[in-house]
Amino acid sequence: MLALVVLTMVPLMWCGMIVAISFIETPLKFRAPGMTHALGVGIGRLVFKALNYVEAALAVVFVGSWTQRHDLVGVTAAVLMVLCTAALTLQMTVLRPAMAKRTKALAATALNQPGTAPVKGKTGTLTHLAYIGSEAFKVVALPIIGIHIILAVAA
Template identity: 40%
Template sequence: MVLAISFLEAPLKFRAPGVTVPVGLGIGRLVFRALNRVETVFAVAVTGAVAAGDPPVSVVVPAGGAVVVLAAQLLVIRPGLNRRSDRILAGEDLPRSRAHLLYIAAEAVKVLALLALGVSALTA
């Protein structure tokens, strides 16, 4: 889901004919809000499974890393992006944001952590 939404849907929607920046921002906010809710449910489930079991460090570290990155995205990065998109939707013309690059970097780290978690969980 992270790969499909963050690295395919998000950049492509602005290239679709007729999609304006306000429409793209509105779609993006809805899609990422839904993604983050699903990710949060999965993070709680993974955290519970790790806490209930006795997994090796090779499972605990990437699981914890993915949860920490998600928390940083939700609590630190997304609020600033939401404030910025509110301003754009209100009609302000703002320059490109470096916060988007930070969010993308966090997504890449999260994908790597999830990949490591999957491999570790299958081989543990």
């Protein structure tokens, strides 16, 4: 029974966390009064590191429950979960570390040049855009996984 609850809950909770952090909190943070670009990306570096570790824990919990109730995870849900886990692995091992180098350099520059104004209209690097794309993929895939499992339970 616990595996059933976890299999239906984890993908939807995981999706909600991504939406809340990546697509609501992050853009709004840069609109806060007095928020500099350097401070915003410094906070983001901490928040996304924590988010990725929580996502990894959720993936492990999901897979553990999957081993208990493999009958509920069909091919579509399985493939999407593997792809979500691969996207998370890419974020944690390649994309976020590459972005951290850039944000640390930005923070160092801001410390050496106090009063640095926020950067306006700056587009992200290709790495940043890849990170956003992988987040968007997970936001689409995770609810589909949850829905497929709920339908498998109902069947």
